[in-house]
Amino acid sequence: MKRPYIMFLIKTCCCLALVSIIGCSSQPSGKKSAAGNVSAQKIMNASTPVNGGRIIEPMLGEPLNLVSALSSDSGSHEIASRIFVSPLKYDKDLNIVPYAAKNFEVLNGGKIIKFDMRKNIRWFDGKPLTAEDVEFTYKLMIDPKTPTAYSGDFLAVKKFTLTGKYSFEVEYDKPFARSLITWCSDILPKHILEGVDLTKTDFGRHPVGAGPYKLKEWIPGRTVVLEANDDYFEGRPYIDELVFRIIPDSTTQFLELKSGNIDAMGLNAQQYSFQTKGKKWDDNYNKFKYLAFGYTFLGYNMKRELFKDVRVRRAITYAIDKKEIVKGVLFGLGEPAIGPYKPGTWVYNKKLKPYGFNPEKAKELLAEAGWKEYDSNGILVKNGKEFKFTILTNQGNSQRIKSATIIQNRLKNIGIKVEIRTVEWASFVKEFLDKGNFDAIILGWNILQDPDIFSVWHSSNAVPGKLNLTCYKNSELDKLLEEGRQTFDQQKRKKIYDQAQEILYNEQPYCFLFVPMSLPIYNKKIHGVEVAPAGVGYNYTKWWIPEEFQKKKSIQQ
Numbered sequence: 001m002k003r004p005y006i007m008f009l010i011k012t013c014c015c016l017a018l019v020s021i022i023g024c025s026s027q028p029s030g031k032k033s034a035a036g037n038v039s040a041q042k043i044m045n046a047s048t049p050v051n052g053g054r055i056i057e058p059m060l061g062e063p064l065n066l067v068s069a070l071s072s073d074s075g076s077h078e079i080a081s082r083i084f085v086s087p088l089k090y091d092k093d094l095n096i097v098p099y100a101a102k103n104f105e106v107l108n109g110g111k112i113i114k115f116d117m118r119k120n121i122r123w124f125d126g127k128p129l130t131a132e133d134v135e136f137t138y139k140l141m142i143d144p145k146t147p148t149a150y151s152g153d154f155l156a157v158k159k160f161t162l163t164g165k166y167s168f169e170v171e172y173d174k175p176f177a178r179s180l181i182t183w184c185s186d187i188l189p190k191h192i193l194e195g196v197d198l199t200k201t202d203f204g205r206h207p208v209g210a211g212p213y214k215l216k217e218w219i220p221g222r223t224v225v226l227e228a229n230d231d232y233f234e235g236r237p238y239i240d241e242l243v244f245r246i247i248p249d250s251t252t253q254f255l256e257l258k259s260g261n262i263d264a265m266g267l268n269a270q271q272y273s274f275q276t277k278g279k280k281w282d283d284n285y286n287k288f289k290y291l292a293f294g295y296t297f298l299g300y301n302m303k304r305e306l307f308k309d310v311r312v313r314r315a316i317t318y319a320i321d322k323k324e325i326v327k328g329v330l331f332g333l334g335e336p337a338i339g340p341y342k343p344g345t346w347v348y349n350k351k352l353k354p355y356g357f358n359p360e361k362a363k364e365l366l367a368e369a370g371w372k373e374y375d376s377n378g379i380l381v382k383n384g385k386e387f388k389f390t391i392l393t394n395q396g397n398s399q400r401i402k403s404a405t406i407i408q409n410r411l412k413n414i415g416i417k418v419e420i421r422t423v424e425w426a427s428f429v430k431e432f433l434d435k436g437n438f439d440a441i442i443l444g445w446n447i448l449q450d451p452d453i454f455s456v457w458h459s460s461n462a463v464p465g466k467l468n469l470t471c472y473k474n475s476e477l478d479k480l481l482e483e484g485r486q487t488f489d490q491q492k493r494k495k496i497y498d499q500a501q502e503i504l505y506n507e508q509p510y511c512f513l514f515v516p517m518s519l520p521i522y523n524k525k526i527h528g529v530e531v532a533p534a535g536v537g538y539n540y541t542k543w544w545i546p547e548e549f550q551k552k553k554s555i556q557q
Helices: 040-045 074-083 131-142 151-155 250-258 269-275 279-284 310-319 322-328 359-368 398-412 425-433 475-484 490-507
Strands: 054-059 088-090 096-098 101-107 112-117 157-164 167-172 213-219 223-228 241-246 264-266 285-287 294-300 334-336 380-382 388-394 417-423 440-446 510-518 520-523
Touching: 054 264, 074 213, 074 223, 074 241, 096 101, 112 131, 131 151, 131 157, 131 167, 250 264, 250 269, 269 510, 279 285, 294 398, 310 359, 310 398, 310 490, 310 510, 322 334, 322 398, 322 510, 388 398, 388 425, 398 417, 398 440, 398 510, 417 425, 425 440, 475 490
Parallel strands: 054 241, 388 417, 388 440
Antiparallel strands: 088 096, 101 112, 112 167, 157 167, 213 223, 223 241, 264 520, 285 520, 294 440, 294 510, 334 510
């Protein structure tokens, strides 16, 4: 599991500790499996892994670009992570371990890291993967012409030195806490991309990697099909094909699951709690539940005059009943959020108490901010202008749409008019997020294992193409984020990030809504699926399907 990047969560499924899924199909009765006249018990009794079979899983949004450095959506990273390799990766217990690197060594208090690369890794075209490819990728990432939101980690490197065909070292001016995470990033092929303009090449749609799967087919708006790489250095994956169907609605995904047209999905709370109960489901499916590696938020465009007053932002937080959202939208399968970190982790600031649901306090703050009068429709007015704005979110994500509806109702009760607009994912990113063309958004970020949130919150990233989408700027927070990535001492970092959380708590540039439970469901024909601290999917190359269930069904379009 690599996942070094911060990504938009479009709530697809559930693999690789992101949220994206593999495997599941429906059964006609509790006695027979989807494969025909083979009992569910026979599925469970199979014990010897074999090659073959296909897993079909859904995605809400189509990938934007299979070069992960050029995309910030989870769909793109989900697929790219199976095509490319990186020097390091996370293991199932969230430790950083060698991957394409054979070993690595941290020296001089973290200022120098030495890497020895494996010599048995080949690109899909047969060329060897070497340290020169890593050097090329590094140079590409620090090139100002490369339109990436992830250059910051690489720019922290003072010096990159090739020490051999299969070895290199990097040097930092001072300790950089994210240094190892930096090298969990995908390696790109020098022999193919050297001298090529990444913004004009079709490599992002026809990638050549060295990972466990190759791109076999991509039908825009329909499917992305990956096939096993026989030459994968860690051993060929057991599953022949991974098929990602673009199904931009979670309800439709569930119908396809019940019909046996897909093999798995990430359930929503209602589906998990009420629609997947009974003998059929128990006999033929495995369901999992764990706190997700991501949070959902209501973010404000700080360039809009309406949201520049902190009293307004705090008022909105007081007016929103987060427990109501967790209960009504998640059916209790999640926790209210107060900041950008996962509850229960070492970095989470337990001293911060929820604002709570307090409409009267919200009205007081709005009045202090000058929103005192009401028009004939009961909408607050200031300087002749109504207090109204639009919440934008992506189509197909029922959790976000329902959350927006609840927020709309609560804000109406204090004199704020809210409209809701949903947009197809690709347009949502390209035409609205990237251009800052919104009032407020409901979106989600994945939560990384390292607490560094520089990419999302530092003022330098409040520009088009970067990840500070709401353009929030705070010099005190900037200083803390810079300090936080310059020490490995966890106690020092704890103090720094506690202060950073306090600033976000007081300033409320986001109304942090909730951390949901991740609720993947898999057909029991898929063997090897396990939950670990890294989530579900860290070992997907070792998943396998018994021969009786390997007959390929057609891909529904």
